[in-house]
Amino acid sequence: MGSKIRCPNCRRKYDPTFVPSCPNCGAVETDDRSEPSPFRAVTESLAGGRPVPFWTVVDAVEEAGIDTGDDPEGFMEVVLRRLPTVIEMEDASLVDIAAAFAGVTFTSPISPDTWNDLLTQLDLTVISVLAESPRPLVVHGDPVAKTGQGGYRLHQQRWLWETTAETVAGFTLTPEGAIEIEAAMPPVTVMPERLVEHLRTTVEAHGSEDELARWEPIVFEALVTFEGLPTLLPPLTHLLDEAGYEVAGIDFVVPIGFDFDDVLSEAAGADSEEE
Numbered sequence: 659m660g661s662k663i664r665c666p667n668c669r670r671k672y673d674p675t676f677v678p679s680c681p682n683c684g685a686v687e688t689d690d691r692s693e694p695s696p697f698r699a700v701t702e703s704l705a706g707g708r709p710v711p712f713w714t715v716v717d718a719v720e721e722a723g724i725d726t727g728d729d730p731e732g733f734m735e736v737v738l739r740r741l742p743t744v745i746e747m748e749d750a751s752l753v754d755i756a757a758a759f760a761g762v763t764f765t766s767p768i769s770p771d772t773w774n775d776l777l778t779q780l781d782l783t784v785i786s787v788l789a790e791s792p793r794p795l796v797v798h799g800d801p802v803a804k805t806g807q808g809g810y811r812l813h814q815q816r817w818l819w820e821t822t823a824e825t826v827a828g829f830t831l832t833p834e835g836a837i838e839i840e841a842a843m844p845p846v847t848v849m850p851e852r853l854v855e856h857l858r859t860t861v862e863a864h865g866s867e868d869e870l871a872r873w874e875p876i877v878f879e880a881l882v883t884f885e886g887l888p889t890l891l892p893p894l895t896h897l898l899d900e901a902g903y904e905v906a907g908i909d910f911v912v913p914i915g916f917d918f919d920d921v922l923s924e925a926a927g928a929d930s931e932e933e
Contacts, residue, residue: 695722696719696722696724697737699721700715700719700738700744701757703719704744704757707758707760708758709751711752712734715752716734719737742787743756745878747875748864748879753882755784755788755878755882756835759881759887760831760833761831762830762888763840763891764828764830765781765827765846765890766779766781766826766827767826767893768825780894781893781894781895781896782829783877783878784877784878785837788837796832796838825843826842826843826844826846827839828843828890846890846892849892849896849897850891850892850897853887854897855901856880856883857876857880857897857898860876860883861898861903864876864879864911870907870910870911871910872909872910872911874909899914902914
């Protein structure tokens with residue numbers, strides 16, 4: 659166990675060995691310490707923004723002088739639980755989306771009649787995960803207030819109230835680690851054709867006639883494995899639409915025109931027969 663440091667933001671002391679940020683205010687420690695940190699070792703091994711095999715990351719942690727014990731998988735589970743921007747891909751590789759999408763602007767159309775939390779929108783799937791980490795949301799240079807300990811909520815009526823139905827909001831991960839929000843920007847009208855085709859291929863690799871694919875793992879895989887990701891993206895659902903798919907139900911990706919309600923009815927009928 660390492661020694662305690664004082665948070666540069668709220669001045670509370672805490673032990674950063676197994677806590678990557680201040681548990682009181684969420685600020686990330688910036689002290690130059692020689693003591694190894696499993697969090698630093700993981701994020702440094704994933705700094706390239708590309709998926710890295712799980713055991714390669716484990717090796718990087720151990721090479722940093724950290725003993726993962728007799729149960730490296732259990733040790734890593736504890737570490738990764740405190741690194742919300744590090745996600746596990748379906749092939750068990752790890753990727754830090756904060757590194758993968760640094761400088762990329764995600765966009766979403768917004769309406770003045772929307773009362774919901776913007777971060778629940780499918781277009782902002784990536785941003786909603788980033789917002790769960792202790793990084794500030796900033797609108798035109800002014801930070802958005804944090805609500806609760808789990809992250810941030812961005813209510814359009816409170817923060818983007820001056821927008822119109824034709825307006826697009828842009829969300830960019832800055833080099834400083836904040837999420838900068840541009841409340842009104844022109845819509846992105848040019849579709850990146852190579853990315854659309856890559857998204858289509860990713861959907862086809864995940865789904866089948868017997869099993870529907872889910873949106874979140876598809877969008878993460880498609881984006882982090884694409885070479886030359888544009889720094890300004892159209893809304894993700896528009897990319898999906900261009901690829902010939904849409905999201906139905908909670909988050910299932912289906913071909914446009916797919917009768918999702920019919921599938922639910924058949925499933926309900928099958929359950930009734932079994933009973």
